[in-house]
Amino acid sequence: MSKSLELKYGCNPNQKPARIYVDEGELPVTVLNGRPGYINFLDALNGWQLVSELKKATGLPAAASFKHVSPAGAAVGLPLSDVLRQIYFIPDDLVLTPLACAYARARGADRMSSFGDWISLSDVCDRETALLIKPEVSDGVIAPGYTQEALDILKTKRKGGYNIVQIDPDYVPAAVEHKQVFGVTFEQGRNDLPINAAQLQEIVTENRNLTEAACRDLLISLITLKYTQSNSVCFVKDGQAIGVGAGQQSRIHCTRLAGQKADNWHLRQHPQVLALPFLPTIGRPDRDNTIDVYISDESDEVLAEGRWQRYFTERPAPLTKEQKREWLSEQTGVSLGSDAFFPFGDNIERAHRSGVVYVAQPGGSIRDQQVIDTCNLYGMVMCFTHQRLFHH
Numbered sequence: 001m002s003k004s005l006e007l008k009y010g011c012n013p014n015q016k017p018a019r020i021y022v023d024e025g026e027l028p029v030t031v032l033n034g035r036p037g038y039i040n041f042l043d044a045l046n047g048w049q050l051v052s053e054l055k056k057a058t059g060l061p062a063a064a065s066f067k068h069v070s071p072a073g074a075a076v077g078l079p080l081s082d083v084l085r086q087i088y089f090i091p092d093d094l095v096l097t098p099l100a101c102a103y104a105r106a107r108g109a110d111r112m113s114s115f116g117d118w119i120s121l122s123d124v125c126d127r128e129t130a131l132l133i134k135p136e137v138s139d140g141v142i143a144p145g146y147t148q149e150a151l152d153i154l155k156t157k158r159k160g161g162y163n164i165v166q167i168d169p170d171y172v173p174a175a176v177e178h179k180q181v182f183g184v185t186f187e188q189g190r191n192d193l194p195i196n197a198a199q200l201q202e203i204v205t206e207n208r209n210l211t212e213a214a215c216r217d218l219l220i221s222l223i224t225l226k227y228t229q230s231n232s233v234c235f236v237k238d239g240q241a242i243g244v245g246a247g248q249q250s251r252i253h254c255t256r257l258a259g260q261k262a263d264n265w266h267l268r269q270h271p272q273v274l275a276l277p278f279l280p281t282i283g284r285p286d287r288d289n290t291i292d293v294y295i296s297d298e299s300d301e302v303l304a305e306g307r308w309q310r311y312f313t314e315r316p317a318p319l320t321k322e323q324k325r326e327w328l329s330e331q332t333g334v335s336l337g338s339d340a341f342f343p344f345g346d347n348i349e350r351a352h353r354s355g356v357v358y359v360a361q362p363g364g365s366i367r368d369q370q371v372i373d374t375c376n377l378y379g380m381v382m383c384f385t386h387q388r389l390f391h392h
Contacts, residue, residue, distance in 0.1 A: 002026060002027060003021055003022055003025075003026055003027065004019055004020070004021035004022075004027070005019060005020050005021070005027060005029075005031070006018070006019045007019055007020065007036075007037055007038050007041075008035060008037055009037070009038065010038045011038055011039060015038075018037075018038050020038075020041055028167055028168040028171035029041075029044070029045075029142070029165050029166065029167050029168075030165070030166045030167075031163070031164070031165055032146070032151065032164040032165065032166055033151075033154070033155050033160075033161075033162060033163065033164040034140060034158070034161050034162050034163035034164060035161070035163065036139075036140055036163040036165060039068070039069070040118055040139055040140055040163060041165075042069050043066035043067070043068075043069060043117075043118035043120075043139075044066075044118055044120065044140070044142040044165055044167075045142075046066065046069060046227045047064045047066045047071070047118060047119070047120025047142060047227070048120050048142050048167055049227055050062075050064045050071060050074055050120065050223060050224060050226070050227040051063060051064050051074070051120045051121060051122040052122055052169075053195065053223045053226070054074065054076055054122065054220060054223055055076075055122040055123070057195060057196055057219045057220075057223060058076050058216055058219065058220070058239075060076035060077045060078070060098065060102070060239075061076065061077040061097075061098045061099040061101075061102050061121075061122050061123045062074070062075065062076050062077070062102050062121075062122040063075055063077075063099065063102035063103040063105070063106040063107075063119065063120065063121050063122070063129075064106050064119070064120040064224075065106045065107050065109070065110075065113075065114040065117040065118075065119060066117055066118045066119075066120065067113055067114065067116070067117050067118070069229055070227075070228045070229045070232070070244065070246040070247065071106075071224055071227065071228055071241065071244055071246075072109060072110045072113035072114045072117060072244065073105070073106040073107060073108065073109030073110055073113075073114060073240065073241050073244070074106055074109070074220065074223075074224045074240070074241045075101075075102050075103075075105030075106040075109070075220070075239055075240030075241065076102055076105075076216075076220065076239045076240070077097075077098030077099055077100075077101040077102035077105075077239075078098075078101060078102075078105070078238060078239040078240075079096075079101060080096065080101055080104060080105070083269050083274070084104075084105070084108065084269075085104075086274060087108065087268045087269060087274070088104045088105075088107065088108040089135075089284055090104060090132070094128065094131060094132075095128065096128055096132075097126050097128045097129065099121060099122075099123050099125070099126060099128075099129050100126070100128040100129040100131075100132055102121075102122075103119065103121065103129050103132055103133065104132055105239065105240035106119075106240065106241075107119075107132075107136060108240075108265075109240055109241045109242055109243070109244070109261075109265065110243070110244070110261050110264075110265070111288045112288055112289070112292050113261075114136075115137050115285060115288070116137050116138065116139055117138050117139065118138070118139050118140050118141070118142070119133060119138055119140070119141040119142070120141070120142050120143075121141065121142070121143040121144075122143075122144075123143070123144065124143060124144060124145040124146060124147060125141065125143045125145070125146045125147065125150045125151075125154070126147055126149075126150055127147060127149045127150050127153065129150065130146075130149070130150035130151075130153040130154050131153060133153075133154060133157075134153055134154070134156070134157060135284065136284070137285060138157075138162075139163060140162065140163025140164065140165065141154065141162075141163070141164055141165070142165040142166075142167055143165075143166065143167070144166065144167055144168075144169040145166060146164070146166065151164070173190060174190070175189060175190055175192070176188070176189055176190065177189075177190045191226065191389075191391070193226075193387060193389075195219060195222045195223050195226065195387075196219065197215055197219065199222070199360075199383075199385040199386075199387060200215055200218055200219075200360060200383045200385070201383070202383055202384045202385075202386070203381060203382065203383050204363070204368075204372050204382055204383070204384050205372060205375045205376055205380060205381055205382045206376050206379075207375075207376075207379050207380060207381045208381065209381060210358065210381050210383070213238075213333075214333075214335055214357070214358040214381070216239065217236040217237065217238070217239065217335035217358065218236070218335045218337060218358055218360040218383070220236045220239065220240070220241065220335075221234040221235070221236040221241070221335055221336065221337030221360065222234075222337045222360055222385070222389065224236075224241050224244065224337070225337050225338070225339040225389045225391075226339075226389045226391060227391055228244060228246045228339070228391060229246045229247040229391060229392065230246075230247070230339050230340070230389075230390040230391055230392060231247070231248050231249065231250070231251055231254050231339065231340065232244065232245060232246045232247070232248075232254055232338075232339045232389075232391075233245045233251070233254040233255045233257075233258045233336065233337070233338050233339070233347075234258060234336070234337050234338075235258050235259065235261070235262040235334055235335070235336055235351075235354060235356065236334070236335045236336075236337070237262075237333060237334045237335065237355075238333075242261065242262045242265040242266075242334070243257075243258035243259060243260070243261030243262030243263075243264075243265065243354070244258055244261065245257035245258030245259075245261070251338065251340070251342060251343060251347060252344070252346055252347055252350065254338075255338075255347045255350045255351060256350055258336075259350050259351060259353065259354040262334065262354045262355070263328055263354055264292065264295060266327065266328060266331045266354075266355070267295040267319070267324060267327065267328070268291060268295070270295075270319065270323075270324075270327050272316070272317070272319055272323070273291060273294065273295060273319065275316075276290075276291070276294065276312065276316055277312050277313045277314050277316060278290075278311060278312060278313075279310075279311060279312060279313055282311060286311070290302050290311045294316075294318075294319065295319055295324070297321075299318050299319065303315065303316070303318055328353070328354070328355070331354070331355035332355045332357055333355065333357055334351075334354060334355040334356045334357060334358075335356070335357070335358040335359075335360070336351050336356045336358065336359045336360070337359075337360045337361070338359075338360075338361040338362075339388065339389040339390055339391070340361075340362055340388050340389075340390065341361055341362050341363055341364045341365040341368070342361055342365060342371045343365050343367060344367060344370065344371070345367070345370045345371050345373065345374035347371070348371060348374040348375055348378070348380070349374060352378045352380070356380065357379075357380055357381065358380065358381050358382075359375060359380055359381070359382040359383070360382070360383045360385055361382070361383075361384065361385065362384065362385050362386055362387055362388050362389075363384035363385070363386060364386070
């Protein structure tokens with residue numbers, strides 16, 4: 001390890017010189033392969049914090065898929081159903097470890113956004129996880145360690161140039177952090193707020209039945225939000241984020257964005273989508289893009305005569321608005337977190353359409369009662385955490 005690491009350039013090629021460094025001690029990261037860049041390390045260090053906190057809060061291995069300093073997906077290592085294995089492109093003969101399950105879920109939350117991601121793992125990367133990473137388009141990975149077999153697999157990616165970073169899991173940063181903008185230095189206490197079940201104790205709705213699984217999913221949502229560019233909203237189901245709405249100026253836009261991503265995740269599991277007759281030559285990224293268009297309102301882009309032949313062995317029937325509406329109306333059990341209070345009940349209305357039953361938010365709006373009333377209308381459970389989770 002060293003105190004400083006020179007980088008190729010900053011956010012853009014014209015921003016030179018660039019480096020990461022510490023004033024005291026040594027850098028907590030070691031580059032085992034490749035040459036990570038400025039944005040890579042922003043994703044890696046934010047992602048490492050996220051998965052470390054998920055592991056601490058749930059006791060399960062965790063993984064995150066980062067793009068442009070926000071998670072496209074985050075998850076803990078729960079087993080995958082046969083349907084999830086299919087939509088995440090898991091080989092039938094591959095037995096998954098808990099860490100591999102976490103990565104598959106994190107990558108599968110929003111596969112379009114995860115294209116070219118940075119991966120963060122809470123535990124030592126094993127062979128099974130490396131085998132899942134190998135065929136995906138990714139910029140790099142950070143973990144507290146790698147088995148030799150995993151390291152050998154990962155070093156074959158990107159013609160041997162795949163970025164592999166190891167972090168010291170015992171590293172504790174300084175309590176005060178700094179950043180510069182336009183030559184002005186900002187200083188603040190690091191956001192070391194622990195997120196745990198104690199923050200879900202104040203239930204403000206008529207329905208107070210917060211299940212153990214919902215409590216876990218709300219914690220995943222809140223921890224994910226802690227490392228997502230604000231404003232942000234996160235939908236979670238069965239141990240994984242299924243929709244992250246990040247960096248929107250309006251909270252309802254966050255909720256709509258996250259809700260649309262959650263809807264897409266559910267629609268990918270529709271029997272008609274699972275049965276799409278893809279040409280065997282179509283690769284994973286092209287399949288993801290085609291599915292995304294197929295389930296959208298612009299499905300003619302892949303179904304029109306002269307176009308479907310590029311993707312399918314035969315022209316599939318379109319997935320109609322009525323079919324999509326019916327399928328989505330059957331989805332339930334989704335948990336939702338928000339990094340700041342909901343100012344209006346319209347956020348809850350939109351969340352309800354994506355199967356949300358459990359909500360965690362700080363509270364503190366002058367219209368809190370309107371938001372509570374909207375939750376009561378749909379039988380939702382809502383907790384007030386009284387903790388804002390802005391991240392910039």
